[in-house]
Amino acid sequence: MISHTGEDSPYGNEERKEFAKALKKIRSETELLLEDIEAYHIYMAVKRTQKVPGEIAEVGVYKGGSAKIICAVKGEKPLHLFDTFEGLPKVDEIDMVWPFYEGKFAASYDSVKNYLKDDPNVFFYKGIFPGTSDPVREKTFSMVNLDVDTYESTKQCLEFFYKRMSPGGILLSHDYMTAPGVKKAFDDFFDSKAEPVLETAGSQCLVVKV
Numbered sequence: 001m002i003s004h005t006g007e008d009s010p011y012g013n014e015e016r017k018e019f020a021k022a023l024k025k026i027r028s029e030t031e032l033l034l035e036d037i038e039a040y041h042i043y044m045a046v047k048r049t050q051k052v053p054g055e056i057a058e059v060g061v062y063k064g065g066s067a068k069i070i071c072a073v074k075g076e077k078p079l080h081l082f083d084t085f086e087g088l089p090k091v092d093e094i095d096m097v098w099p100f101y102e103g104k105f106a107a108s109y110d111s112v113k114n115y116l117k118d119d120p121n122v123f124f125y126k127g128i129f130p131g132t133s134d135p136v137r138e139k140t141f142s143m144v145n146l147d148v149d150t151y152e153s154t155k156q157c158l159e160f161f162y163k164r165m166s167p168g169g170i171l172l173s174h175d176y177m178t179a180p181g182v183k184k185a186f187d188d189f190f191d192s193k194a195e196p197v198l199e200t201a202g203s204q205c206l207v208v209k210v
Helices: 014-029 036-048 065-071 109-115 151-164 180-190
Strands: 055-059 079-083 122-126 141-146 165-173 205-208
Touching: 014 036, 014 065, 036 065, 036 141, 036 165, 055 065, 055 151, 065 079, 065 141, 079 109, 109 122, 141 151, 151 165, 151 180, 180 205
Parallel strands: 055 079, 055 141, 079 122, 141 165
Antiparallel strands: 165 205
16 A cells, blocks of 8 residues: 555655544544545645635545545535445446446445534435436536546546536546546546646546636
């Protein structure tokens, strides 16, 4: 596991130490399928977009660990969480890389909701996105975190959120470097857009809306 953010890091500043403390607690509470540096990217993307107008969304919540990271630093901004809570939906041929299969990454809706209950400004939408998106269609977003693993789900998310991102907003995705469907969806979608797709440490990618 890549880790440059720990409390004992010689490069640590107070901001990184604060993050490391929060991450250690979250890892003790729930399963978090992120490297330390990937969790840090989420944390900093939320923190650095505080001045950007809009709300926050995550599609692909799993057991709520990354949402808890967001809650640690989002302040008063609403957080909208979308997940089937029944695992991956249909998996196409391009997505059939280990360990992706229909139903993988299922998690208990009630358990995740209970885990995040201390923040009243968190909203849950159970089902296949974007079929659950009606309540947020008129909103704008400052930061969106995607962890949906498959081509079709990633494509649908990009089509929905890109036009609703505020300038300066950050769209972050897991699995860009490891899931061919995710990479193809991003590369195809942004081929005709002004924004570059930036690979980050770990398996993520990042886009800043212009």
